[in-house]
Amino acid sequence: MKRIPATLGALFLLLLLTVASCTSTLSDEPTTDTRAISFMPTAETRAAVTGTSLSDGSSFSVWGWYGTEGTITNNVFDGETVTESGGAWTYGGGSRYWIAGNTYNFYAVYPAELPTDVKADVSSDGTITVTNFDCSQTGDAAVDLMTATATGVVADDMIADSRTVSLQLKHELVRVNILVKTEGDIAYVTEAELSGMLYKGKMVRSGDTSKWQNTEAAEAGNTPFYKKDLQEVDLKGISILDEMLLIPQETNKVQLTLDYNYGYEGSESHSTAYLPDVTWNAGQSYTYTLTIEGDGRIHFASPTVSTWGEAMGGIIIVD
Secondary structure (H helix, E strand, O other), X not given: OOOOOHHHHHHHHHXXXXXXXXXXXXXXXXXXXXXXXXXXXXXXXXXXXXXXXXXXXXXXXXXXXXXXXOEEEEEEEEXXXXXXXXXXXXXXXXXXXOXXXXXXXXXXEEOOOOOOOOEEEEOOOOOEEEXXXXXXXXXXXXXXXEEEEEEEEEHHHHHHHOOOEEEEEEEOOEEEEEEEEXXXXXXXXXXXXXXXXXXXXXXXXXXXXXXXXXXXXXXXXXOOOEEOOOEEEOOOOEEXXXXXXXXXEEOOOOEEEEEEEEOOOOOEEEEEEEOOOOEEOOOOEEEEEEEEOOOOOEEEEEXXXXXXXXXXXXXXXXX
């Protein structure tokens, strides 16, 4: 019987080990039919976004859990930032993959980059909390807070169809504008102040309901919604304060104070008017028009509401 040289046997054994190592599959690699989780957000029409598309470079934070029905407690996203670039929405930390046989719940908060001291968090039961939110920035600097949920997403369906998770971002704030016009002559507004409304607080969303807690109101004489400069007003009217994104609320305590001159040689007047008492609802846009009359009085028409609602009539005269 022929003997196999020791060196040849060693080479043969090494070859077998090499082949085995090349054909093995690591357990943490996804199988070929597993797909990565991806997202596609859309937004309601709003002040800071045109139409339903978010601007290039936008980002939001996402939370997610998976499991079987009734026990969806395994975390897969914990405040991960999802960012748009070149038409694609991506997140850091490596791709997460659908696990067959599981159901997923996802929650999102926009924007991802919140102001200093503002914190967003989501618990496994789907309660979204945003603490220390501050609406004092106006115009282009105003922060538009939106949230989204996508629950009961079945992994098997997503794997089979290669779909992305659709996140419908919804407003948590209202949009407010104040317009001033005259009856005919030119007026000059020198100072404008809006006060009495809630503009800071903690938002808690559970299911379809959002509630604001620990709120703070803007005080007359110490409000961030203030402008002191010479503004010329005519029949067409102007926006005397930059656009505001504010907390939904009753408006029975909100007031506008104006210093103004009517006509080129008119004496200076100082007037305060309460806004008509309505309820500001999240996702709606309210435009108030105030008229400076020839005798120096001012009156507010009740606000017109954007296409989400109907305009409301009524005038309040302020002496």
